[in-house]
Amino acid sequence: MPQDAASPTSPRPSRRDFLKTSTVAAAGAVAGGLSIARSAHAAGDDVLRVGLIGCGGRGTGAAVNAMNADPNVKITALADAFEDRLERSLNGLKTRAADRVTADADHCFSGFDGYQKLIDSDVDVVLLATPPHFRPIHLKAAIDAGKHVFCEKPVAVDAPGIRSVLATTEEADRKKLNIVSGLCWRYHLGTQEIMQRVLDGAIGEIVAMQETYNTGFLWHRGRMEDDTEMKFQMRNWYYFTWLSGDHNCEQHVHSLDKASWAMHDQPPARVWGLGGRQVRTDPKFGDIYDHHAVVYEYENGVRLYSYCRQQAGCWSDTTDNFFGTKGRCNVLNSYSIEGKNPWRCEDKGPSMYDLEHQALFAAIRAGTPINNGRYMAVSTMLAIIGRMAEYTGQAITWEQAMNSQQDLSPSSYAWDGVPPTLPAADDRYPVATPGVTKFV
Ligand SMILES: NC(=O)c1ccc[n+]([C@@H]2O[C@H](COP(=O)([O-])OP(=O)(O)OC[C@H]3O[C@@H](n4cnc5c(N)ncnc54)[C@H](O)[C@@H]3O)[C@@H](O)[C@H]2O)c1
Numbered sequence: 001m002p003q004d005a006a007s008p009t010s011p012r013p014s015r016r017d018f019l020k021t022s023t024v025a026a027a028g029a030v031a032g033g034l035s036i037a038r039s040a041h042a043a044g045d046d047v048l049r050v051g052l053i054g055c056g057g058r059g060t061g062a063a064v065n066a067m068n069a070d071p072n073v074k075i076t077a078l079a080d081a082f083e084d085r086l087e088r089s090l091n092g093l094k095t096r097a098a099d100r101v102t103a104d105a106d107h108c109f110s111g112f113d114g115y116q117k118l119i120d121s122d123v124d125v126v127l128l129a130t131p132p133h134f135r136p137i138h139l140k141a142a143i144d145a146g147k148h149v150f151c152e153k154p155v156a157v158d159a160p161g162i163r164s165v166l167a168t169t170e171e172a173d174r175k176k177l178n179i180v181s182g183l184c185w186r187y188h189l190g191t192q193e194i195m196q197r198v199l200d201g202a203i204g205e206i207v208a209m210q211e212t213y214n215t216g217f218l219w220h221r222g223r224m225e226d227d228t229e230m231k232f233q234m235r236n237w238y239y240f241t242w243l244s245g246d247h248n249c250e251q252h253v254h255s256l257d258k259a260s261w262a263m264h265d266q267p268p269a270r271v272w273g274l275g276g277r278q279v280r281t282d283p284k285f286g287d288i289y290d291h292h293a294v295v296y297e298y299e300n301g302v303r304l305y306s307y308c309r310q311q312a313g314c315w316s317d318t319t320d321n322f323f324g325t326k327g328r329c330n331v332l333n334s335y336s337i338e339g340k341n342p343w344r345c346e347d348k349g350p351s352m353y354d355l356e357h358q359a360l361f362a363a364i365r366a367g368t369p370i371n372n373g374r375y376m377a378v379s380t381m382l383a384i385i386g387r388m389a390e391y392t393g394q395a396i397t398w399e400q401a402m403n404s405q406q407d408l409s410p411s412s413y414a415w416d417g418v419p420p421t422l423p424a425a426d427d428r429y430p431v432a433t434p435g436v437t438k439f440v
Pocket residue numbers: 053054055056057058059079080081082085086111112114115129130131132134152153154182183184234250251
C-alpha cells in the first residue's frame with residue numbers, strides 16, 4: 001500500500017504534505033484497497049485554507065457553503081475588485097463564523113490584481129465568483145498555482161475564454177486538481193435522479209426540448225460621482241456583454257446546462273436565433289438584450305428551443321421540458337415524467353449549494369479529484385453561440401463558434417482603462433443589430 005497521507009498506518013503528515021499527497025495519491029489509495037470513506041476520515045482533521053475571489057452575493061454564499069460542507073475549512077483570504085464589497089463580505093462572514101474566518105488585513109486584496117495575490121497567499125482552495133468575464137483568467141491562475149477550485153457559472157463570455165477553460169481543464173486533470181462547477185443543478189439530488197431516468201430511456205428517444213428562463217428585472221447599482229467609465233461598468237457588470245456574456249449566458253446557462261446534460265453534453269451542429277432590447281432600453285442598461293429565442297439543431301435531428309426574457313410585468317416561467325418517443329419530462333417545476341414510465345420526484349434533497357461543496361471537500365480529502373471543466377465549458381458555449389447567432393442574425397455552426405476570434409477583453413484592466421464598449425454622444429452604448437453586426 002502506498003504510504004500516502006490518507007493511510008491510517010502512516011505517520012500523521014503535516015497539512016502541507018497531506019494536500020500534496022492527497023492530490024496525487026488517489027489512485028494509489030483506491031488501488032491499495034483503502035476505502036475512500038476511511039481515507040477521508042483519516043485526513044479529516046486537516047484544515048483546508050480557502051480563498052474567495054469575488055465577494056458579492058454568490059461568492060459570500062459560496063464561502064458559507066464551504067464552511068457548512070466541511071468542519072475543517074477556514075476562510076483565510078478574500079479578494080474583490082472593490083474594497084467596499086470585500087469589507088461587506090468579510091464582516092458578514094465574520095459575524096456568522098468568527099473563528100473560521102481568519103482573513104486579516106494582509107490577506108484581503110482589492111483591485112484587478114487582487115486575485116493573483118490571493119492565489120499566491122497560502123490557500124489550498126479557491127472559490128471563483130466574480131463576473132464571468134474574469135473566470136478563464138482566474139481559473140488558469142488557480143490551476144497553474146496548484147489550487148483546487150470551486151468555479152461559479154458561466155465560465156467565459158467568448159470563444160477564446162472557452163478555449164482557455166478547456167486547456168485549463170486538461171491541466172487540472174494532469175495535476176489531479178479539483179474543478180467543481182457552480183452549475184448547481186448537477187449536484188441537486190432530485191435533478192440527478194430525474195435526469196438519470198431520462199438518460200436511461202424513461203421517455204424513450206428525446207426528439208425535442210424546451211428551456212425557459214423568463215423573469216423580470218434585476219438589480220442596478222447606479223453610477224457613483226467619482227466613477228470612471230470602467231468603474232461604472234464593473235459595478236453594473238450584468239448589463240455589459242463583455243463582463244456578463246448577456247443574460248442568456250449569465251442566467252439562462254443553468255437551463256441550457258440541463259438540456260446539454262440530456263444530450264450527453266454533445267454539442268449541437270447549428271444554431272440560429274433572434275432577440276433584442278424592447279423594454280430595458282435606458283442607456284444605464286448597457287448593451288445587453290432583454291429577450292432571447294434560440295433554436296439549437298443537433299446532428300441526430302433533436303431540436304432545443306430556448307427562450308429567456310428579463311422584462312418586468314410579464315409572465316414569468318423557468319422550466320425544463322423534454323419530449324421523447326415514450327413520454328415527456330418536466331424537471332423544473334413538477335419533477336415529473338409522463339407517458340409509458342410515469343414517475344414523480346417527491347424528495348428533492350438538501351441544498352444543492354452545500355452539496356457541491358461537500359463533493360469538492362470530500363474529493364480533496366479522499367484524493368479522488370472531480371473535474372467538471374468540460375461540461376461547464378460546453379454549457380457556457382451553448383449560451384455564447386446562441387448570443388452570436390442572435391446578435392448577427394446568422395445561423396452559426398458549432399465549429400465556427402468554437403473557432404471564433406471575437407475577444408471581449410479590454411486592452412488593460414485598470415480603473416482608468418478603456419472598456420471594450422463606450423457610450424456614444426447620446427449616452428447610449430452600441431447594441432448588436434441582427435443582419436448588420438458581423439460574426440467574428
Ligand atoms: N450558481 C448560482 O445559482 C449562482 C447564483 C448567483 C450568481 N451566480 C454567479 O456568480 C457570479 C457572481 O454573481 P453575484 O450575483 O455574486 O454578483 P455580485 O456582483 O454580487 O458579485 C460579484 C463580485 O465580484 C467582484 N469582482 C468583479 N470583478 C472582479 C475581479 N476582476 N476580481 C475580483 N473581484 C471582482 C465584484 O466587485 C463583486 O463584489 C456570476 O458569475 C453569477 O452568474 C451563480
